[in-house]
Amino acid sequence: MKKNQKDSYELQTLFDLSKVLNSSLNLKKILNTILLTPMGKLLISKGVVLVEKEINKYKVETLKGLSKELLGQTIKIDQFPESPQFINQLPVSEWVNFFKQNGIALLLPILYDDKKLGVIGFGDKFIGSKFTAPDLEYLFSLSNMAATAVQNGIIFEQLNKTNRKLEKKLQEQNTLSEIVRELNASLSSLKSERVMNLLVYSIMGEMTVNRCLIFLCENRELSLSLNRGFESESLNDVLADSQIFPALVNLRASMVLAKNEENYCFQKMYDLGIRVLIPMKVENDMKGLIALGDKITKLPYVEDDLDFLAILGNWSMISIETARLIEQEIEKQKIEEELRIASDIQKRLLPKACPEVEGFEISAMNISSLQVGGDYFDCIKLAHHLYFLCIADVSGKGVPASLLMSNLQASLHALINTELNLSQVVGRINDIIYNNTTADKFITYFGGILNTDDKTFVSVNAGHNPPYLLHKDKSFVTLNEGGLILGMMPNxxxxxxxxxxxxxxxxxxxxxxxxxxxxxxxxxFEEYRIEQCIVENFDNSAAGIMQKLIEAVRTFTKGAPQTDDITIMTIKVD
Amino acid sequence: MEGFEVTKGATNDISVLYLKGYLDAHTAPELENALQKLMDEQNYKIVVNFSELNYISSAGLGVFMGFIEDIRKNGGDIKLSSMKPKIFRVFDLLGFPTLYDILDDEEKAVDKFTKS
Structure with a gap:
């Protein structure tokens, strides 16, 4: 009766144990149960479970009553115990000694379909009595039962590891997509500095590094763009070495630096604390370089890290390049905006309309080729019967020419209303321009004073294309008298x-x-076409002749860009 | 998009930074500034409370890497506390638990300073 009770109790504990074992996927928990249950039941004070890592090699996974230092140790077991095996019945060997020294007396196999999953070891029963046959039977059935659970646990653990790897990949993906998002979301506010920061933060977080260099490369010239954590003095010393940059520029693929680099440059970089070099490429062109120090975790850089860093680097480089282009574009727009303002100011220096002069028609027009130009014309009423009319061309184009042109305009307006006569005014302006400019800057000028009372036109031509004076009979002369180009010589x-x-x-x-x-x-176009045109259109109004001349030029230059300012002024005597 | 906020508190000589919202590359400079300020004021004992942080990207983690060496050199530390599970997951994935003390709550993090 008592024996029956005991048997049924044993069956019950085995059943309970099987429930616990099969309801858990946690290998640690399973191994714990495998040890603790029999230890409690049979009063055993020492227990250990080893799990197979490689063929014949078993790692201490869980232990009870033994030194924690044994955890993680790997033991080579030459003779796997297919059934319960007493240690003292085995021939002496290294692994047998290991168990002996740690007080393990009995080994049991964890076998799953002939697959050697591991070994369970127990110490002697605490009260000194020997293991009985039923004890062994119980322990063996327990170890058989454990096998399925251990197998599940191992698979689960592998799954977990794979899962973790996948999650790590996912995290890397997130980091990459952040770079891409940065690129796409805010093109207008994209700053290369910002992308650089994002890149550095991401690398430091992802790789657990705190030393990082970013170089940018333009036309195969490297320059250090960012330094985090490297001591700048020794860094500068290394970078000053004329061999370093050429070695880096020629780097085709990522590389891990080793302690004893044969290459002098890489050895220098290693000594500085640099452990990996990752070129950043856009369309296979080296555009930059990432250099990193040790991981704080002391883990080595693996292939996966290099792949990730290369992708991150390339993506960032695209962003940095785009940002640079945008910055340049913004700069260009700023300059264009300033030029537009300058052009507005300059246009205001030219008269909006020519004065109505009784007995005369006066028309003028300026077509600027660049936003700001060097051509100038003016009509200034000096008295009720006196009008100052002029045309001028400043050498060169663009901003420098327009500056000189505004100088001319200001001088003219200041001097023309004084007591000075025309010759003196032009002489004075010549001196002003001469003093304000270098020898290669000059102005051709033609201008004069129209007297509407006596119908005289007193003019000075300072090296300007001679204007035409046409008569009713369509004969013409040119107005040449004056002197040198303005600004060439003083006095x-x-x-x-x-x-x-x-x-x-x-x-x-x-x-x-x-x-x-x-x-x-x-x-x-040449002068003869001008002559032809103005003779042909002689009967037109002043504005009409001007328009016809512009049309003729337009027809002639069709398909070619306008390269110089065009200015025309026409006067018709009623 | 959700914003990000850092607020500063203190327990005795220990500074506490409370992070809120979304810590990514855009917002990382704010955290960097806050940490830099503590460094400038020579406050090297720092607890970062993550209880109201909902997202962190690798760049966010990178900020901590940038400071830890200097802070430890000055006899201080950054201790991290009160992370939501998904935040902790990121720290765990990138191997941060071996580098930083990560505690369940702020009090434990502060205690860690006073006891050591």
Missing amino acids: VVFDTETTHLKSGDRIVMFTDGVSEAMDKDFNE
Whole structure:
């Protein structure tokens, strides 16, 4: 009766144990139960479970009553115990000694379909009595039962590891997509500095490093763009070495630096604390380089890390390049905006409309090729019967020319209303321009004073394309008298030329933007075409002649860009 | 997108940073500034409370890497506390638990300073 009770109790404990074992996937928990249950039941004070890692090699996974130092140790078991096996019945060997020394007396197999999953070891029963046959039977059935659970636990653990790897990959994906998001979400506010920061933070977080260098590469020239954590003095020393940059620029793929690099440069970098080099490439062109120090976790850099860093680096480089382009574009836009403002100011320096002059028609027009130009014309009423009319062309183009042109305009306006005569005014302006500019900057100028009472036009030509004076009979002369180009020499004396205008006379002034306008084969418009045009259109109004001349130039240059300012002024005597 | 906030508190000589919201590359500089400020003020004993942080990217973790060496060199530490499970998961994935003390709550993190 008592024996029956005991048997049924044993069956019950085995059943309970099997329930516990099969309800858990946690290997640690399973192994714990495998040890604790029989230890309690049979009063055993020592227990150990070893799990197979490689063929014949078993790692101490769980233990009870033994030194914790044994955990994780790997033992080579030459003779796997297929059934319960007493240690003292085994021939002496290293692994047998290991168990003996630690007080293990009995080994049991964990076998799953002939697969050797592990070994359970127990010490002697605490009260000194020997293991009985039923004890062994019980322990053996327990170890058989444990096998399924251990197998499940091992698979689960592997799954967990795989899962973790996947999650790590996912985290890397997140980091990459953050870079991409940065690129896409905020193109307008994208700053290369920001991307660089993002890159560095991501690397430091992902790799657990706190030393990081970023180099940028332009036209195969490397420059250090960012340094985190490297001591700058020794870094600069290494970078100053003329061999270093060439070695880095030629790096084709990521590399892990080893302690004893044969290459002098890589050894220097290793000594500095650099452990990996990752080129950043856009379309296979090296655009930058990442250099990292040790991981704080002291783990080595593995292939996966290098792949990740290369992708992260390349993506960041695309962002940095884009950001740079955007920054340049913004800079360009700023300059263009400033030029537009300058152009507005300059246009305001030219008269909006020519004055209504009784008995005369006066028309003028300026077409600028660049946003700001160097051509100038003006009509200033000096008295009820006196008008100052002029046209001028500043050498060069763009901002420098426009600056000089505004200088001319200001001087003219200041001087023309003084007691000085025309010759003196032009002389003074010549000196001002001469003093304000270098020898290669000058102005061609033609201008004069129209007297509407006596119909005279007193003019000075300072090296300007000679204007035409056309008569009713369509004959014409040019107005040449004056002197040197303005700004070439100081103290020039300018002659004046007085023209007595007759009814029907026309004066046509122009800049070299007209005479030197080029067609797409680089032929110039030339003076003879101007003459042809103004003679043909003699009967038109002043504005009409001007329009016809512009049309003729446009037709001639069709398909070619306008390369110079075009300015025309026409006067018609009623 | 959710924003990010760092607020500062203190327990005795231990500074506590409370993080709230979304810590990624955009918001990482705010945390960096806050940590830099503590460094400038020579407050090297720092607890970072994550209880109201809902997202962290690798770049966010990177910020901690940038400071830890200097802080420890000055006899201090950064201790992390009160992470939501998904935040802890990221720290765990990238191997941070071996580098930093990560505690369940702020009190334990502060205690860790006073006891050591």
